[in-house]
Amino acid sequence: MTEPARTSWPATILAVGAGIVAAFQVGKAPIALPFIRDEIGLSLTQASWILSIFALLGATAGAAAGSIVTRMGARPMLPAGLIILAAASLAGAFATDLASLLVSRAIEGIGFMLVVISAPALITLLTRTADRQTAFGLWGSFMPFGVALSMTAAPLLPMIGWRGLWGGMAVLLALYAVLIHRRMPKPPPPPASEDDHPLRDIAATITAPGPLVLAGIFIPYSAAYAVLAGFLPTLLIERMDVSPGTAGLMTALAAAFNIIGNIATGPLLRLGASRWAILAAAGLTVAVVLAGIFAPGTPVLLAYGLCMVFFTVGGLVPGCLLGGASIYTADRRLVPVTLGLLMQGSNLGLLLGPVAVGAAVAATGGWWAAAAVLVPAALAGLGLVLVLRRMGKES
Numbered sequence: 001m002t003e004p005a006r007t008s009w010p011a012t013i014l015a016v017g018a019g020i021v022a023a024f025q026v027g028k029a030p031i032a033l034p035f036i037r038d039e040i041g042l043s044l045t046q047a048s049w050i051l052s053i054f055a056l057l058g059a060t061a062g063a064a065a066g067s068i069v070t071r072m073g074a075r076p077m078l079p080a081g082l083i084i085l086a087a088a089s090l091a092g093a094f095a096t097d098l099a100s101l102l103v104s105r106a107i108e109g110i111g112f113m114l115v116v117i118s119a120p121a122l123i124t125l126l127t128r129t130a131d132r133q134t135a136f137g138l139w140g141s142f143m144p145f146g147v148a149l150s151m152t153a154a155p156l157l158p159m160i161g162w163r164g165l166w167g168g169m170a171v172l173l174a175l176y177a178v179l180i181h182r183r184m185p186k187p188p189p190p191p192a193s194e195d196d197h198p199l200r201d202i203a204a205t206i207t208a209p210g211p212l213v214l215a216g217i218f219i220p221y222s223a224a225y226a227v228l229a230g231f232l233p234t235l236l237i238e239r240m241d242v243s244p245g246t247a248g249l250m251t252a253l254a255a256a257f258n259i260i261g262n263i264a265t266g267p268l269l270r271l272g273a274s275r276w277a278i279l280a281a282a283g284l285t286v287a288v289v290l291a292g293i294f295a296p297g298t299p300v301l302l303a304y305g306l307c308m309v310f311f312t313v314g315g316l317v318p319g320c321l322l323g324g325a326s327i328y329t330a331d332r333r334l335v336p337v338t339l340g341l342l343m344q345g346s347n348l349g350l351l352l353g354p355v356a357v358g359a360a361v362a363a364t365g366g367w368w369a370a371a372a373v374l375v376p377a378a379l380a381g382l383g384l385v386l387v388l389r390r391m392g393k394e395s
Helices: 009-041 042-073 074-093 097-126 129-139 142-150 152-181 198-207 211-240 244-256 258-270 274-296 298-316 316-321 332-364 366-391
Strands: none
Touching: 009 042, 009 074, 009 097, 009 129, 009 142, 009 152, 009 211, 009 244, 042 074, 042 097, 042 198, 042 316, 042 332, 074 097, 074 152, 074 298, 097 129, 097 332, 129 258, 129 316, 142 244, 142 332, 152 244, 198 211, 198 332, 211 244, 211 274, 211 298, 211 316, 211 332, 211 366, 244 258, 244 298, 258 274, 258 298, 258 316, 274 298, 274 316, 274 366, 298 316, 332 366
């Protein structure tokens, strides 16, 4: 892959912005969930699928989507993903029952997957090696920034309704797709390969040391992130008796702390901290904090403070993992496939986390069951970090 003479920071910011508006579609669901449940009449288990099904395609076909981006090119696929998101969000605004809403959310997930693979692939092509980890630290903040910013719309929901929110998001996504089409520079073309076949790309990626482990580490982190970002408004409403608008703003504030960890990843690596050590420290902290958040005797305000700790320290995880894609990939041409595999792990966590926790809480009648699901998963992720250490491959 030809390295550019200098890093295109405007293009990097534009790509991060695409991730942010895509992440709005993750953040809009938790704040709208109480309104959707009231209108359609849903149980907590049914409502959890509105959060989870968004990640369905990414959980099953992330690497394949990465192979498509490799062939079609990240530059055209980025606005295409935004348009798919816009169309699906508009369709969801007119959904009349749970089934039609879930279909629209699943299609949103297709667009989301194309965006979150194409944007970092463009960042890889448009940055110098020396600047890449800093750029990926910025990219890693797209999810918490987008989720937190979209949640600030919670006070508007009594006026515009959740359908108005879905329609407004569709307009925003379409406008940003036009901006990307007009302003995103063309990256240098990746080198051609004689062994150019989607199945070979995927096979080469999953058999290389590292990508599968990185994807596996992503699963428990994303599961816990989805649960806290998705169910925290409901938890706050039930435990603190706050209004839905206030609960949304409190969740947005907590989620915004994730950005601190994302941005801190680059400086920590440049100062000499090893990737596995950062991931191990973050994983251990996350496991302890999750146990505290959902423990029956934890005061509500302390649990909320622990959520802030989770989002802050946990924010180190995405930057470390995504920044490692170009290091652990089987071939630099296959960076989008590696990113797709990582996002497959992330989406698997987003898919399974809310559903598993929602079912466990519904079955037991207590939020303590969330810890019984998430803490062992976090410890399993910590074990994979130790496997990554044994590989000995560092940036």
